[in-house]
Amino acid sequence: MDSAILVSILLSIVSASTPLLLAATGELVTERSGLLNLGVEGMMLVGSVVGFAVTYSTGSALLGVVAAALGGAAMALVFSFLTLTLLANQVATGLALTIFGIGLAAMMGAGFVGHPVPKLPGLHIPGLSELPVVGPLLFGQDALVYFSFLALFGTTWFLFHTHGGLVLRAVGDSHDAAHAIGYPVIRIRYAAALFGGAMSGLAGAYLSLSYTPMWAEDMTAGRGWIALALVVFATWRPGRLLLGAYLFGGITILQFHVQTLGIGVPAQLVSMLPYLATIVVLCIISTDRGRIRLNAPACLGRPFHAAG
């Protein structure tokens, strides 16, 4: 295969994988604290529209990205307040967050549909970025791509090499025991949820500022839900998240190439691939019940109310 085609395929895989990696990293931290936030899709959508609107209005992509993170975090705050302070059912609240997010994003974005913004600028290191194949791949990406890796490695380091990470895992494993020792379970979960929201917001911003550089209704197209499935796929370990995100990014891209190859399979059927793959992968991972139980945070989805 021509190296230019290869590079373009690899680049497109990176850009399809990055939003998944960002959102799933955030959700992984949230779930590790014992909180199940099914509203990733909604938080991503709000992030995508906020990021786009701010970038479009101010001309500053940096401001847009920061605003997207804040937007996602604000959504997560709503979720946390309902589930942590008001003890609402986490599954139902997550769904409400998604329904609300779809509506909110559609309303906020109504005036922006069809307007383009400049794509997030890629890194340019003279000499390195021009190298064949590795140049554009390693030294020509935009900031959010590098950040997605940084966030993943930072999360791994935080979770397994710091006391704060140990406490977060402990809260997810047994909130009662953590509370008995005196750790502020609720505050820790708020923090984890806000991080998850901010990461979802960034994932959304990546879609509207880099992946397509424009905004459209429901542009996440289920990626938030796929990110949720990726956390299960990774059995709550960050290392495997990278593999999962790039696997799914690859499948998404494969879909486009099957279409261009003109094999004669209808486009709609090929578009089902990522969703069907999600189902298949979920089945393969979940079928080992022991492994899921061993790795899933024991308090995932369970409400916590300190008596007394």
Next chain:
Amino acid sequence: MVRGWPMHLEIVARGERSKLWTYLSPVLAIVLTLVTAAILFLLLGKDPMTALKVMWLDPLLTKRGFAELFVKGAPLVLIAVGLALGFRANVWNIGAEGQFIMGAIFASGVALAFHDVTAWPVWLAMIPAGILGGAFWGAIPAFLKLRFNANEILTSLMLTYVATLILLYLVVGPWKDPEGYGFPQSRMFGDSANSPRVIPGTRIHVGVFAALAVVGIGWFVLSKSLLGFKLKVLGHAPRAAAYAGFSTGQLTWLSLLVGGGLAGLAGMFEVAGPIGQLTPALPTGYGFTAIIVAFLGRLHPVGVLFGGLVLALSYLGGEKAQILLGLPAAVTKINQGILLFYLLACDLFIRYRLRLVVPGRKAA
């Protein structure tokens, strides 16, 4: 809960669940949603009172409008009754939208296959086809959950995307109307494939009465039958269900088959009634809105009936507001999301009460 505050509210568990708040919570949630909507309209530069009137009152004032409430409410109620049974048993079928679409597709298949037949059995045959389509789509997550332990929330949702793509494929491919000027939609169904209208001058069709019947059956199952009891026990305490000898597998199958079947039936009535053909515009989020209906109706079939009417009104009001006030269509969805937020928040009072903590009563 927060230390060091001069005076604050503390959340205290109640000894027993509050019956009063079970019913008061949705009412309060609706009131709070209206207040929030008024503020939202103000921010959008509309007169809040006019906007509220247009959205929540005007649709009820004409006979036709009032009838539309039931036409819109019927699919919501049909789907939500099925979801409520499942949610009771902690079976989280989130993919009712996909099951709705599959029901519509199966029913359309029958209608298109017998397009030239003018006898009423065509319509009759579409009913089981719709139920079958939805139940089939609901059976997949049930099978995957029981066989592979795969989370039904994610699988049923992924299947919704798949169903939408199947619908798209059909209307641009094999089922595309040859005389449709290239529009992606099927032929209009024959008259024999349309639900009989019941009340002249309105669009009220047989589906509305089917929804009412399902409410009655659902109520009976849930409150009188052993089956309903099993679902409730499974939802409250899976270990107690195992102790009693109630089969989780059987109840999971049942929840998803019934939920899917009813969603499929709703899809069938939608294509055979108001729409009359298969179009890409079929998925309007009824399957997701029905989740709100189920919660608003306290997962109780009779409550679902009221919840369905409230949410149907929000659709009608949203359309009116779009036309008359130029409000964006998304306002409907936002309102629905906010309603569910408030409802979940107000449900706090069912199990807990607030206690004002006044400083000065310091311990030790």
Next chain:
Amino acid sequence: MGGAGGVGSAESPVVRSDSNADQPLLSLRGIGKTFPGCIANEAIDLDLWPGEIHALLGENGAGKSTLVKIIYGVLKPDAGEIRWQGRPVALANPAQARALGIGMVFQHFSLFEALTVTENIALGLTDPSQRRDLRHRIVAIADAYGLPLDPDRVVHDLSVGERQRIEIVRCLLQDPRLLIMDEPTSVLTPQEAERLFATLRRLAAEGCAILYISHKLDEIRALCERATILRQGRVVATCDPRIEDSRYLAELMIGAELAAPSHGRRPDFDAATRLVVAHLTRASDQQFGTDLHDITFDVRAGEILGIGGIAGNGQSELMAVLSGEVLADRSERITLDGQPVGRVGPDGRRACGACFVPEERNDHGAVREMTLAENAFLSGHRRRNLARRGIIDRLRTLLFAGEVVSDFDVRTSGPKAEARSLSGGNLQKFIVGREILQRPGVLVVAQPTWGVDAGAAADIHQALLNLADTGAAIVIISQDLDELMMLSDRIAVIAGGRLSPPRPVGEVSVAEIGLLMGGVHGSRVAHAS
């Protein structure tokens, strides 16, 4: 992740003075604590001196746990004063208590199953400087006090005794001035308990005060110099348990003299065998469960078989297989009145005459969120015909629930009260009553009186004996050895998923049972502990 580091911030800056033998280390004056619907502590006074082992004695529900949670800062008292070395202190949270030098070993360990021993201990250390070089310090302390512990193992692989050692080492690492032990021996074999006592005596000799909570009189008389006795939330006496006799202590603790259950029958060895379990082997479905190996026993009509053992040795797995919640590999493994039922679920076994009381009341034996009537229906609908053609017979259900409530003296507002509104003892009486009133031919009961007050326990014991007198075969799985010795005709011990051969109660000593509990019966040792 700013919230994660916030634990240490609430500590009060207390400077430790040298221990002063002229004043108590800790003194409580007038402590009171009320929960909705119950007064847990009322006007409690208590002094603890350095170097003493002080018993806090009382029945379940007497308020012992509430009191120590107040001392450890978990609960805030509604009234009263706490003084530490003469200075009034307000303990807002456990971190403050630890900063003063108070350590606590809970009855139910606050451990994190998925984390290692070292990680668990690190979580309990508030001061980051204490976490430095932790692994080595754990090994050093463990060696010094004779508490063998591997710092790198994950908690879910450890035995209960090892888990308790983690808690103790965690406390010892902080040089406690006061160590609170909440019912520490309830999960230990007699031999493990002896080892614990040696550690505690050594700590006391080094000047540490120990508050020892228990309701076991023998061990308190062997270990403690002073005892404070609680009843219904109040202090009823403070005395030297070594000079008072057990009977006097028991009466103080219980309040009224209790009638011993009448045991007026002799086992009839010619009676028909009603329950047979033969070579039952089954791997546990649970992640940290115990596999069952070759379980064999039978129970005759009118006989009570007691199955003892330390928690977590296969009791819950055995109960699940007996009740049908988990199926055996072959039908012949379990027979009820000659009928093979190993592959039949709970409902089918009920139809064959068996009834079950699981160990856990809440959301296993009964649904907390449902009414007593619904809970009566839960397991009773088969044998009491409470449903016809799939329709619930509401009237019969209410009548049945009412019958249970009145026959078993369940204190409640009526059959329409939610199960969660009942106290633990009352709910247990309801569940036991619900099963007994179904007139089972075989009854399997796990922990019939766990967490139940003495009066209710006596009622439940009597009801079980009465049922046996009607010709039912009964299996009692319990960790309470006294209970088993009192009720059983024969007794067996489960350890590491293996059941010792049942032996008549009169022919076996407590020491022998202790050895069996430790897994010493010819086969491998269950948990290396």
